[in-house]
Amino acid sequence: MTENIVWHDAAVSHNDRVTQKQHQPALLWYTGLSGSGKSTIANAVDRKLFELGCHTYLLDGDNVRHGLNKDLGFNDTDRVENIRRITEVSRLFLDAGLIVGTAFISPFIADRAQARELAGEGFIEVFVDTPLEICEHRDPKGLYKKARAGDISHFTGISSPYEAPEKPEVHLKTDEMTIEQAAEQVVQYLKNKGMIPY
Numbered sequence: 609m610t611e612n613i614v615w616h617d618a619a620v621s622h623n624d625r626v627t628q629k630q631h632q633p634a635l636l637w638y639t640g641l642s643g644s645g646k647s648t649i650a651n652a653v654d655r656k657l658f659e660l661g662c663h664t665y666l667l668d669g670d671n672v673r674h675g676l677n678k679d680l681g682f683n684d685t686d687r688v689e690n691i692r693r694i695t696e697v698s699r700l701f702l703d704a705g706l707i708v709g710t711a712f713i714s715p716f717i718a719d720r721a722q723a724r725e726l727a728g729e730g731f732i733e734v735f736v737d738t739p740l741e742i743c744e745h746r747d748p749k750g751l752y753k754k755a756r757a758g759d760i761s762h763f764t765g766i767s768s769p770y771e772a773p774e775k776p777e778v779h780l781k782t783d784e785m786t787i788e789q790a791a792e793q794v795v796q797y798l799k800n801k802g803m804i805p806y
């Protein structure tokens with residue numbers, strides 16, 4: 609489908625953009641069950657990075673599904689397409705030199721591996737590791753209750769699978785830490801890797 613389309617070189621290069629921002633571009637790929645804390649932690653990290661002077665942008669599951677991906681549901685095929693589009697959008701933001709956060713369940717190892725491959729060395733998988741019982745107890749949107757009652761089908765952890773990361777760069781066990789500690793662990797990872805010079 610791209611046979612008659614020619615890639616256009618940019619007047620402002622990727623390196624120009626990175627140099628201007630004075631930090632490395634990165635893709636913080638949060639993954640975990642619904643209610644695990646992806647949005648909460650990703651927002652806390654985004655705030656911290658913003659206050660450190662980093663150029664960031666956050667893509668959040670619920671919000672993206674209201675716009676770009678509002679044609680998609682929750683069967684396996686739609687979830688794969690959801691993550692494919694998120695990966696492509698993230699690549700554009702990475703090209704712009706930003707530190708991108710993506711907060712999607714992203715339940716399949718293969719899709720996250722594809723995102724890792726396409727994003728390159730700035731890809732950081734952040735496993736928001738919260739046991740199902742705790743997510744279900746938190747149930748911030750009342751969705752687990754509906755899923756258990758059979759009112760929502762294909763619900764992750766109940767009637768749809770979640771494939772946990774095998775070797776995430778950052779592993780957050782949220783039942784053993786506060787939101788602040790979790791966010792700080794992510795920021796420290798970036799500092800330790802020399803991706804943000806602060």
Ligand SMILES: Nc1ncnc2c1ncn2[C@@H]1O[C@H](COP(=O)(O)OS(=O)(=O)O)[C@@H](OP(=O)(O)O)[C@H]1O
Binds near residue numbers: 643646669
């Ligand atoms: N069936 C089903 N399964 C899982 N989640 C559901 C479902 N239906 C609606 N929701 C709400 O949609 C949010 C998950 O969307 P994602 O785009 O992150 O999902 S996925 O990555 O495509 O699996 C998820 O948001 P989070 O709770 O923030 O994860 C839910 O609020």
Ligand SMILES: Nc1ncnc2c1ncn2[C@@H]1O[C@H](COP(=O)(O)OP(=O)(O)O)[C@@H](O)[C@H]1O
Binds near residue numbers: 641785
């Ligand atoms: N240690 C913790 N880390 C993250 N979230 C926590 C923690 N303890 C309690 N919570 C609460 O759990 C809920 C997680 O919801 P949310 O961030 O929307 O999760 P997700 O985006 O994964 O669906 C929030 O209400 C948050 O305040």
